[in-house]
Amino acid sequence: MILESIWFFLWGLLWAVYFMTDGFDLGIGTLMPFVAKSEEDRRVMINAMGPLWDGNEVWLLTAGGVTFAAFPTVYAVMFSSLYSALMLILFALIMRGVAFEFRGKVESPGWRKVWDIFLFIGSAAPALLFGVAFANIFRGIPIDQNGINQGNLLTLLNPYGLLGGVLFMLLFLTHGCLWLSIKSEGDLQSRSAATAVKLWPVLLGAAVLFLVASAFATNLYANYLSYPVLFLVILLTVAGLLGVRFFLGRQAYFKAWFASALTIVGATFYGVIGLFPNMFPSSIDPAYSLTAHNAASSPLTLKIMLVVVIIFVPVVLAYQAWTYFTFKDKVTLDDLIY
Amino acid sequence: MDALLLSRMQFTATTLFHFLFVPLTLGLSIMVAVMETIYARTGKEIYLKMTRFWGKLFLINFAVGVVTGITLEFQFGTNWSGYSAYVGDIFGSLLAIEATAAFFLESTLIGVWVFGWKKLSAKAHAAVMWLVAGASNLSAIWILTANGWMQQPVGFTLRNGRAELTDFAAVVFNKFSILQILHVLPSAFVFTAFFVMGISAYHLLKKQHVEFATKSFNFALVFGLIASLAVAVEGDFHAKHVTESQPAKLAAMEALWDTTTRAPVHLIALPDQENEKNAIQIASIPGVLSFLGRGDINAEIKGLKDFPKDERPPVLMTFLSFRIMVGLGMYFILMMVLGLLLRKRLMDYPIYLKAMLYSIPLPAVAISFGWMLAEFGRQPWIVYGLMKTADAGSPLAPIQVALSLAAFIGMYGFLGAVGYYLIIKNARKGPQALAA
Secondary structure, rough: OOOHEEEEEEOOOHHHHHHHHHHHHHHHHHHHHHHHOOOHHHHHHHHHHHOOOHHHHHHHHHHHHHHHHOOOHHHHHHHHHOOOHHHHHHHHHHHHHHHHHHHHHOOOOHHHHHHHHHHHHHHHHHHHHHHHHHHHHHOEOOOOOOOOOOHHHHOOHHHHHHHHHHHHHHHHHHHHHHHHHHHHHHHHHHHHHHHHHHHHHHHHHHHHHHHHHHHHHHHOHHHHHOOOHHHHHHHHHHHHHHHHHHHHOOHHHHHHHHHHHHHHHHHHHHHHHHOOOOOEOOOOOOHOOOOOOOOOOOOOHHHHHHHHHHHHHHHHHHHHHHHHHEEEOOHHHHOOOO | HHHHHHHHHHHHHHHHHHHHHHHHHHHHHHHHHHHHHHHHHHHHHHHHHHHHHHHHHHHHHHHHHHHHHHHHHHHHHOOOOOOOOHHHHHHHHHHHHHHHOOOOOHHHHHHHHHOOOOOHHHHHHHHHHHHHHHHHHHHHHHHHHHHHHHHOOOOEEEEEEEEOOEEEEEEHHHHHHHHHHHHHHHHHHHHHHHHHHHHHHHHOOOOOOOHHHHHHHHHHHHHHHHHHHHHHHHHHHHHHHHHHHHHHHHHHOOOOOOOOOOEEEEEEEEOOOOOEEEEEEEEEEHHHHHHHHOOOOEEEEEEHOOOOHOOOOOOHHHHHHHHHHHHHHHHHHHHHHHHHHHOOOOOOOOOHHHHHHOOOOOHHHHHHHHHHHHHHOOEEEOOOOOHHHHOOOOOOOHHHHHHHHHHHHHHHHHHHHHHHHHHHHHHOOOOOOOOO
16 A cells, blocks of 8 residues: 555655764764774764764654554564664663763763763664664564564574674764764864775675675565666665765765765665565564554554654754754864863 | 563653653753843843853753653563554554654754854854753653543544554544643643752852842742642642543542542541552541542542452552642642742741752652652553553563663663762852853
């Protein structure tokens, strides 16, 4: 039914925007122990995320909220069957959230160290775990006819799942480096750009590996083979990835970041399109899979939510874009609020 | 301990903890917006000082409120999958609207407020805080609408093995939800008022930052006086509605066992659920409950024995929660009235100031018991009359929930301690001299 398919697409879009925005926050938070050489560096990195991270994170809450509203069975089964992974992600996000606010409140290196650790774990863990979770969704989770997961956390840590985690991590690290290159100056900027250049071939390798592995571990290509025009999505994603390296070479960091954003959005849609109409496939039996059609809300709810989203999402995009524009300048010593 | 009981404990703990921080976000955002607007219009430094000081405390509190809120959105799915699948068609959309319409605005603009002092004009910057205040109160409205639906489900039908929406307007304008909103929002403002007045009292007792503290105190006094009266008056309407829509809860909160006309209020009582009576029952005033609940001394009020044993809430908890909440509510009004009378000579009454300082945590206590009344009083139902809590849980292994519960207690205990340490430390410091 068309309404359900529209919602499936919107659901994918929300995840894509989440990864495109909070992705650089997760990347910078993970990079901090490696790229920052001084307290000043650390503060620049934190302030590069400062005005934006919370608004970015809400895309996750909206993706989750929309899953609940439009596909309540998926929400129920996904969140309960991935209990341990989600709890880990949740605790990590809690740690990250308070780190921003608490870090600067006491003038003590020991105090700051605690919150730097919170910020690191709070950034690295979700980056990895989102990748692991989504790769496993592509692969299928061993849910039975009652939606009960017959596996556990360790089941998720299979090679394909781990590859997904590594891929997401590399995507976000690169994205973070690029954002930092835009927002910082001098030595820190050079280091960020250099890190992105070093990461890029690894990211390319992981991406290729993932594309190939997906052919064996998942059914993602079935839709692509049925409608070959969809391969454009993969092409665009790869183009984005190549664009990252191209623009990095020219030190055009805004363009490189946009190319990275395109890569992340493309990668998300690659998975989402490949999944369609599945949302939470069962690796035990396809009959147990949750799809956009068997797990959706009533048509009335879908219609109401569509109106809500059509009104609010453009509004949100507008004021978030305004925020990004307001804070487009480099982070200088005067700006170190946190 | 089964997974269900552990999930219930976890939901209770994480929600109560979240709601220690939410009221201050709701109320202090408004107060800071007012202060900043006055500064933007008059240019008087004292108002900037107040904005910066209360704003700093606001931000520490806001951070903990946000992170503990994410837990709750996840938890409906992680621990209550039965519930989510059964009522998600209605409940899920309310949460999604909360995120799209409110969370986004709140979380995006708070970043602008913190970092945008130099980037925006004074008026624009003040406007940003108004939007944060509006957005956070709006998000409270949506979640209370959702909870209101759990208390009195409307606008739905049972179809396809679940509850499905039939009337969105009925859900949004659900009388229970509206009454709940009109009760909870003012209660948050009472919390904020005591917070501001208590900290101001601290500085007045120390005879420091007198102008700042007096102005802050008086601001909060207006806020708190109106809010505490509103909470009480509205509480009466709310309880009348509960009498009609949740008779088992009403019977429990008044420890009424036998259905009767001229139903009494027992001034002192100790319910004995096992034996379906009150072990202690002193000074029962006949007719008062009928009058309070239905506006007529002779009206019939249902007693607990009218409901099957397994459809009665935990009586002692419901009864005590109600009494503690109301008792504190009366105290709050008293303290506000005293403040009104003494407001021109506050420093002459150190006993009053001390009392206000030590009263800071009391609204949190009242609010927590209020929520316990609302939620425990609804048991055994997760959706009153429609779905039992026992049927709502996720199929989890007890160890999973035991571990997450332990982790929440540890993490929240730590964050709560750090958060309050920072708030107290900065509250004591008082407003800083502003850089030129």
